[in-house]
Amino acid sequence: MSGPTENAATPGDGRSGDDARRSAIVIGGGIAGLAASALLAREGHDVTLLERGSELGGRAGSWERDGYRFDTGPSWYLMPEVFDHFYRLLGSTAEEQLDLVRLDPGYRVFFEGESEPIDVAGDRDRNLELFESVEPGAGAKLARYLESAxxxxxxxxxxxxxxxxxxxxxxxxxxxxxxxxxxxxxxxxxxxxxxxxxxxxxxxxxxxxxxxxxxxxxxxxxxxxxxxxSHLDMTDGVLYPRRGFTRVIESIATLAEREGVRIVRGADVRGILVENGAATGVRYVAADAEHTMHADLVVSGADLHHTETQLLPEEHRTYPEKYWTSAVPGPSAVLLYLGVRGELPQLEHHTLLFARDWERNFGDIFGPNPRIPEPPSIYVCKPSGIDPTVAPEGSENVFVLVPVPADPSIGRGDEDGDGDPRVEAIADRVIRQIADWAGIPDLADRIEVRRTFGPRDFVDRYNAWRGTALGPAHTLRQSAFFRAGNKSRKVENLFYVGGSTIPGIGLPMCLISAELVVKRLRNDVSAGPLPEPL
The missing domain is CATH 1.10.405 (Guanine Nucleotide Dissociation Inhibitor; domain 1)
Structure with missing residues (x-):
């Protein structure tokens, strides 16, 4: 299988149309890869996207069983203007593509040792009142904090x-x-x-x-x-796309194909071809056979560590292994996908459980001697409260995220308790914790679907560096202009997108990273977003 190689235009001329048409390969069908492929095709490039798996979305995937459908990763819809801007670049809008619902409360928080949770509202004024009711004078302080935010x-x-x-x-x-x-x-x-x-x-x-x-x-x-x-959740509020983040991925994939992107599933990229200091294509395996595809541009939406240390020869690496030895990974996670009989009014769409010893919790994950926090601070999502498509009638869809150190040795998950012992033990403890803190004593007995996902799964499924669930942490040395750039310094026409590179972690950031590739190709060094539509 091969793609055309047309060299009629240089990367920075900013033109569209046949005279600027160049071939591009995008590695990875996560949200960043899909977004990059759509924008490049919109620019007039001939784009092929290669995805290793059978489904698109990467971490923002989905899993179904017995009438339950789970988003496998991201579940917070924040920075709505970033999504809308992206859709507008492609001649559409978020309103056309998604059915967005405002959550109120935005989320609920249970605290270790406290009998009552706190509900964070969906608007600024009620949150000022909330803070004032908890701590006299805190309302005015929060107002100043949010203004600064x-x-x-x-x-x-x-x-x-x-x-x-x-x-x-x-x-x-x-x-x-x-x-x-x-x-x-x-x-x-x-x-x-x-x-x-x-x-x-x-x-x-x-x-x-x-x-x-x-x-x-x-x-x-x-x-x-x-x-x-805090401006995003306490002032702008939290939204949810009906049918979950699966719908977001579907919409971007549809727009990409509308722009002419060829999406090839089951294509496992094994190497990036470099000739005379420039990327010229990729080697990949599909249907147990190795293929070579040539192109003028290569954009990798794969994990940056994997791209640099596995897909490129050592002499072509901008971020070699020594770069990663001093980098700080974000946390990994143990994920639980639970189908629960009956309703769970104790839980909101987004529910957080915070351990009392907050600093020790983070020290356990990020400190010099990492370990599983006990008890952990955890996140629970229950989308079935407002989205009947994700669970059978009368039942609840529950997704749980337990932050743990970025350590693949913690193990893999599986269905029905068949994951590695440490992962399943964490899951059992967390189910008990939710039951105790939220007042659901029979929670474990009501679970009829159970699947776990561990740090080793992030490595196996997504080639994630050290099994991190998110990417390099946003410390000072790994934020803004200190974060890994989106263009190889060693290989011409090789670009990067996704949470490992600028601007950083999260679905909105991944959409922006795709736009930054277009700006690179246009030699556009402006600070703001591109005009709409593209």
């Missing part, structure tokens, strides 16, 4: 998220330079310290510090710049 978010989206950092002049313009002292503090002060200066109640501190987990990091090492995340 909004300002920082707007600065990030206008200056930092949509840039490749290929040129720093457009990023650090006069407005940013004028705010240098504040920016330096946001980069060098930890999120935990900023939160501690804002509120005193431990529960409120945990609510404000938790967004670090979305970034694959700890509030004790995440720069306080990321307090911007």
């Amino acid at each position: 909004k300002d920082t978010y707007e600065m990030a989206t206008s200056r930092f998220l949509y840039t490749s950092f290929a040129a720093l002049g457009p990023v650090f313009d006069a407005r940013v330079v004028a705010r240098t002292p504040r920016l330096l503090r946001l980069l060098t002060e930890s999120l935990a310290r900023l939160v501690a200066r804002t509120v005193d109640d431990p529960r409120l501190r945990q609510i404000l510090g938790y967004p670090a987990v979305f970034l694959g990091s700890s509030p004790y090492s995440t720069p306080s710049m990321y307090h911007l995340m």
Whole structure:
């Protein structure tokens, strides 16, 4: 199998149409690879996407059994304007593609040793009232915190998220330079310290510090710049796409194919071809046979560590193994997919369970002597409360994420308790924890579908570096312009997309990373998003 090689245009001429048409191979059918393929095809390139598995979506996949359908990974729909901008680049809108529902409350939090949970509302004013009711004076402090979070978010989206950092002049313009002292503090002060200066109640501190987990990091090492995340959930609110994130993946795949992308499933890329210092194609295995496909551009949506250390010869690696020895991985996870008979009103769509010893919890995961936290702080998603398509009538779909160290030796999961002993033991303890903390004493007896997924599965399924569930953590040294870039410095016409590279972790960031490839090819060093439509 081969693709055409047309060299009528240079990567940076920014043109579309037949005179600029070049062939491109995209490795990986996760959201970043799908998004990159759609945008490249929209630009006029001849695009083939190679996906190792039989289904698209990567971590944002799905699994079905006995009438239950589970999203296998991402479950928070935040930064809706990023999704809408992406769809508009392709001549559509989020409203056309998705049926979005606003969650209220946005999420519920149970605290170890506390009898009552706290519900975080779907709007700013009620959250100010909530904080004031827990800690007198905290409402006004939260108002200032959220104002700062909004300002920082707007600065990030206008200056930092949509840039490749290929040129720093457009990023650090006069407005940013004028705010240098504040920016330096946001980069060098930890999120935990900023939160501690804002509120005193431990529960409120945990609510404000938790967004670090979305970034694959700890509030004790995440720069306080990321307090911007609180603007997303406490002011903008949390949305949910009916039919789950499977629908998001389906919509992007459909748009990609509409733009002319050829999607090849069951194609396991084993190497990137390099000739005269430029990527010229890939080697892949399909149907037990090895194939070579040539192209003018290669975009890898695979894990960056895997791409660099397994798909490229050593002399062509921008990020060789020595780079990764000093990098900080985000956490891995033990995931549970539970089908439960009967309703679970004790749980909201998003429910969090926070251990009392917060700092020790993160130290167990990220510290020098990592271990499984006991008890862990965990996340539970129950989409069946508003989406009847994900569970049989009268039953509940429950997804559980348990952050654990990035250590593949913890093991693999499986169905019906047949995973590795450590993974299944963690699952049993967590089921008991949810039952105790949320007041569901018969939870274990009502489970009729059970599947687990462990750190080793992240390696086997996604080639994930050290089994991390998310990618490199957003520490200072791994954020913004310090994060791995999206273009090889050793190989021309080789680009990267996904959570391992800029701008970082999360589905919105993956969509932006795809757009950054287009900006690279256009030699566009501007700081903001591309005009709509593409």
